[in-house]
Amino acid sequence: MIVYTPDEIQKRFGRLFSQRLLVMVDEDAGRAEILEECRCRGSIEWDVMNRKRAGGAVTGITVEGTSMTMQAKIGHYPARFGPADQELGGQALEGVEIQGDEVITSxxxxxxxxxxxxxxxxxxxxVIRTEYESEDDLKIGGARLSRSRIVTPRYEKVTIGIDDTDTKEEGATWVLxxxxxxxxxxxxxEYLNMRLIQLNPKVPNKTTNCVGSALNFAVRPDKIDELLTYVRDFIQENAVSTDTGIAVYRGIGLPEVSxxxxxxxxxxxxxxECENEAARLGITYIDTCAGKGRIGALGAVLWANEGIEAAGLYGEHL
Known part of the structure; x- marks a missing residue:
């Protein structure tokens, strides 16, 4: 076994193009979510198509510019791997495993x-370190085949829905x-992204556009409580409404489509009814207002990872 740190790899091969690798796991659900950012859009797109074709541990992939997000299964799985062809992918994720506070992707x-x-x-x-079976895996390029086991810190995914921090006179929930x-x-x-969720604009009790906001974070397990306390205090101390709702889901993917x-x-x-549905899905409320903002906060969590359609009216697509 050969082990290299990122600095040692860079010293050997020169600075290349990966800008971020972050792995979140949901051990109870047997799921992982892998965020990868690169300076080269072309390589991201080629990797996505080949990893999808190869299968292995991959269950789904989305792309935004030079970033990809992979959904994966925890465990090791045979991949349809080889020179790119109709049935084979030239790159594959063969496994995801949890070892204490680290995650290893193969x-x-x-x-x-x-x-x-x-x-x-x-x-x-x-990346913490990378393991190679032999020196042959480090002889790269040409027609050579390489395998690696990349070790990263263990993160969990936390999704936070927020609504009704504003009034008709002042404030904007997405800004806060x-x-x-x-x-x-x-x-x-690690802050991942913010998404706006268009709620039903025909409800009678709303501000103007009737839009909730969702925040996605990747969080080390021992930092989750600290993060939630921070978010609750920041939002409630700066909100101008007494109806603010804050809903939280810990995990990758809801247990079912609601x-x-x-x-x-x-x-x-x-x-x-929204509080009942939240409890059924394992979504919790951390606000102390206990007001109608909990309706939109639930909606924000439900749509937080559903793509651009979250921002549209129901049924709208690009």
């Missing part, structure tokens, strides 16, 4: 894709949510 790549798994990803910010996320300095809490995904965009709901 990769295979051939030719240029081997450079990616042996030299590029291993020097990404966020974004300010909260960007002001967070908790070590071990009928309230449709309802929050199309119906007039009451607070009690």
């Amino acid at each position: 990769w295979a790549g051939i030719a240029g894709a081997g450079v990616g798994v042996a030299a590029c990803l291993p020097q990404a910010p966020g 949510a974004s300010q909260c996320a960007e002001a967070c300095t908790i070590e071990g809490a 009928p309230y995904m449709t309802k929050v965009k199309t119906e007039v709901l009451n607070q009690q």
Whole structure:
């Protein structure tokens, strides 16, 4: 076994293109979510198509510019790996395993894709170390095949829905949510993104546009409580409404598709039914206002990872 740190890999191969590798796991659900950022859009797109074709541990992938987010299964799985062809992917994620407070992802790549798994990803910010079976895995390029085991810190995913921080006279929930996320300095809490969720604009009790906000974080397990306390205090101290709702889901993917995904965009709901649905799905409220903002906060969590359609009216697509 050969082990390299990111600095050692960079010294051997020079600075390459990976800008971030972050792995979140949900051990109870057997799921992982892997965020990868690169300076090269072309390599991200090629890797996505080949990893999807190869299968292995991958269950789904989305792309935004030079970033990809992979959904994966925890465990090791045979991949349809080899030179790119109708049935084979030239790069593959073969496994995800949890070892204490670390996560190990196992990769295979051939030719240029081997450079990616042996030299590029291993020097990404966020990597602790990379393990290679032999020196042959470090002979990259040409028609060579390489495998690597990349070790990263263990993160969990936390999704936070926020609504009703404003009034008709002042405030904007998306601004406050974004300010909260960007002001967070908790070590071990990585801000991923903010999403706006269009709720039902025909409800009678609303501000103007009827929009909730969702924040996604990758968080070290021992920092989750600290993050939630920070978010609750920041939002409630700066909100201008007494109806603010803050809902939280810990995990990758909800246990099932909720009928309230449709309802929050199309119906007039009451607070009690939304609190009941949240409890059924394992979503908790951390606000102390206990007001109608909990309706939109639930909707924000339900749509927080559903793509651009979250921002549209129900049924709208690009």
